[in-house]
Amino acid sequence: MAQASSDAVPRLERRDARAFMAAGGAFATLFLLALPTFGTAYTQNVLIQMFTFVALASSWNIISGFTGYMSFGHVAFFGLGAYTYALLVTRAAVAWPLAVLAGGVLATALAAAIGLTCLRLRGHYFAIATLGLGEALRIAVLGWDDVTGGGNGILLTPVKELVSSYYGMALVAALAIGLSWAVARSRFGLSLLAIREGEIAAGMLGINTTACKLWAFMLSAVVPGMAGALHGRFIGFIEPASIFAVLITVQMAVFALFGGRGTVSGPILGTCLLFLFQEQVWARFPYLHLFIFGLVLVLIVLLMPKGLLGLLEDRGWIAKGVVR
Amino acid sequence: MLSWEYVAQVVVSGLLAGGVYALLAMGLTLIFGVMRVINVAHGEFVIIGAYVTYWAFALAGLSPLVSLVLSIPILFVFGMVLQRVVIKRVIGAPQLSSLLVAFGVSIMIVNVALYVWTGEYRSIPYLEGSLRVGGLAFSRARVVGVVMALLIAAAFFAFLKWGRLGKAIRATAQSREVAAACGINVGRVYTVTFGLGAALAGAAGTLVSFMFSFYPEAGLVYTFKSFAVVILGGMGSYVGALAGGLILGLAEGLSQLFLSSKVGDGVAYVLLVLILLLRPQGLFGGPGE
Numbered sequence: 001m002a003q004a005s006s007d008a009v010p011r012l013e014r015r016d017a018r019a020f021m022a023a024g025g026a027f028a029t030l031f032l033l034a035l036p037t038f039g040t041a042y043t044q045n046v047l048i049q050m051f052t053f054v055a056l057a058s059s060w061n062i063i064s065g066f067t068g069y070m071s072f073g074h075v076a077f078f079g080l081g082a083y084t085y086a087l088l089v090t091r092a093a094v095a096w097p098l099a100v101l102a103g104g105v106l107a108t109a110l111a112a113a114i115g116l117t118c119l120r121l122r123g124h125y126f127a128i129a130t131l132g133l134g135e136a137l138r139i140a141v142l143g144w145d146d147v148t149g150g151g152n153g154i155l156l157t158p159v160k161e162l163v164s165s166y167y168g169m170a171l172v173a174a175l176a177i178g179l180s181w182a183v184a185r186s187r188f189g190l191s192l193l194a195i196r197e198g199e200i201a202a203g204m205l206g207i208n209t210t211a212c213k214l215w216a217f218m219l220s221a222v223v224p225g226m227a228g229a230l231h232g233r234f235i236g237f238i239e240p241a242s243i244f245a246v247l248i249t250v251q252m253a254v255f256a257l258f259g260g261r262g263t264v265s266g267p268i269l270g271t272c273l274l275f276l277f278q279e280q281v282w283a284r285f286p287y288l289h290l291f292i293f294g295l296v297l298v299l300i301v302l303l304m305p306k307g308l309l310g311l312l313e314d315r316g317w318i319a320k321g322v323v324r
Numbered sequence: 325m326l327s328w329e330y331v332a333q334v335v336v337s338g339l340l341a342g343g344v345y346a347l348l349a350m351g352l353t354l355i356f357g358v359m360r361v362i363n364v365a366h367g368e369f370v371i372i373g374a375y376v377t378y379w380a381f382a383l384a385g386l387s388p389l390v391s392l393v394l395s396i397p398i399l400f401v402f403g404m405v406l407q408r409v410v411i412k413r414v415i416g417a418p419q420l421s422s423l424l425v426a427f428g429v430s431i432m433i434v435n436v437a438l439y440v441w442t443g444e445y446r447s448i449p450y451l452e453g454s455l456r457v458g459g460l461a462f463s464r465a466r467v468v469g470v471v472m473a474l475l476i477a478a479a480f481f482a483f484l485k486w487g488r489l490g491k492a493i494r495a496t497a498q499s500r501e502v503a504a505a506c507g508i509n510v511g512r513v514y515t516v517t518f519g520l521g522a523a524l525a526g527a528a529g530t531l532v533s534f535m536f537s538f539y540p541e542a543g544l545v546y547t548f549k550s551f552a553v554v555i556l557g558g559m560g561s562y563v564g565a566l567a568g569g570l571i572l573g574l575a576e577g578l579s580q581l582f583l584s585s586k587v588g589d590g591v592a593y594v595l596l597v598l599i600l601l602l603r604p605q606g607l608f609g610g611p612g613e
Binding site for chain 1: 604
């Protein structure tokens with residue numbers, strides 16, 4: 001009888017889900033591509049920020065969601081990208097798309113350096129090392145003030161139109177989603193999940209855990225570097241306190257975990273829902289922003305550690321393994 | 325250029341700060357050693373201790389050393405409540421859940437501190453001026469701070485070594501199951517341990533409050549300084565924490581001398597990454613993980 005009653009629950013099955021997601025994805029993509037022709041400046045502004053966080057949350061998810069290694073300093077890559085961009089554009093007059101790419105490259109290089117030192121070790125060492133990373137870069141930027149302008153920041157030439165920022169950020173978000181999709185359906189992605197579920201066992205199966213973790217970390221840094229660069233270009237002014245804000249790391253983590261860690265759609269779903277919620281509700285309590293995020297983080301871990309997608313799966317509303 | 329006296333002064337002054345760093349790390353190492361929980365909210369506990377001292381001084385004119393009798397019990401209770409309400413639920417879960425929960429708690433504390441006490445830099449005008457020994461001058465605040473830190477650490481050791489509860493804590497650290505089989509209430513030990521770890525952080529916060537200026541977000545710096553000390557000395561080792569603290573203090577002093585004062589808190593981070601690279605088990609740890 002128990003069987004029968006659980007069958008009675010309408011459930012999203014594999015084939016329906018594929019068709020539904022493909023149609024929904026195609027529609028959303030077309031709509032978002034066409035939006036600058038009819039959307040207001042406000043809508044575009046909100047969407048640019050949303051793209052930014054989709055890109056960040058999806059990237060964070062590669063190292064922390066798939067691999068289970070918590071990166072508490074991911075904002076370092078974002079900030080490094082922004083500063084790389086600003087310095088190249090203002091000091092060396094590099095074309096802006098190249099400067100954006102350079103932001104991604106430098107962020108990846110930083111991830112390689114940090115990863116080589118602390119990914120040989122277990123997760124808690126990595127968490128600790130990344131926790132200080134954003135702060136260390138902020139101190140470095142402040143200290144190296146004859147180049148970076150220190151606490152005064154860098155003023156960039158204002159970009160008057162929104163369209164380039166809109167499509168640029170959309171492209172970067174698409175890149176992040178594409179990367180995590182490629183990871184999720186590959187053997188490499190399975191290795192990452194195996195590491196998350198039991199690193200010693202994964203090693204016994206012949207997975208080169210250190211190399212996998214290092215690749216995952218580098219992959220998770222490239223898009224944040226580019227997103228940081230585009231963000232700098234979009235807002236036209238960067239300074240250490242806001243570009244290396246702990247809140248940015250918190251946001252990517254919370255968005256990704258809320259949707260569902262280790263999935264492709266989780267971080268997208270989490271960002272869309274929580275970002276809109278944040279715009280509508282939390283914006284009224286600007287002084288408690290960080291507090292609410294902290295609370296949500298604690299509640300997610302205690303009440304739905306697998307995120308929204310995991311919760312729906314456990315309730316039987318989505319068949320297992322359909323939504324990735 | 326660099327006179328001998330000046331170098332000696334910087335070295336000793338760094339070591340003095342290092343004594344306080346050792347106390348800073350002790351609570352962290354206690355909680356990790358017993359509960360295997362990495363408390364990333366440690367620095368925020370330190371900051372709460374510092375603010376308790378600040379307000380006791382500003383509002384009631386209480387001497388910062390006396391306010392240890394406030395900061396220690398307040399943080400002890402705070403730690404115990406936190407353990408009962410939140411941390412308890414993630415012990416035994418994958419280690420990363422406790423990391424995330426502690427991280428969430430830390431940003432909540434920062435936000436409340438910013439909201440209630442504003443982001444202004446605070447410092448306590450107490451024990452200003454310097455102590456002259458031979459041709460050298462040392463900050464009085466640092467000398468008193470390190471003496472208090474060593475006293476508190478000694479009292480804590482005595483408690484762990486001879487106290488009944490201290491023995492129970494050590495037993496639980498060695499083996500949770502065997503301790504439970506011997507009739508130790510492990511849940512209660514965990515609660516007290518977390519409280520004690522927070523209380524040690526609070527005590528360190530009081531000492532820090534009159535040695536350095538602070539603000540709500542400064543907790544992050546203290547968290548990773550504590551981690552640097554703990555990893556230098558080897559996780560879970562108290563003697564190691566003392567040595568690690570002194571090394572960090574010394575490194576900060578020397579880097580100010582030879583590099584620039586701008587590097588400041590970055591030294592702890594560089595040291596942390598270097599030690600992870602070269603000797604992750606700590607200077608005194610065995611082969612380990």
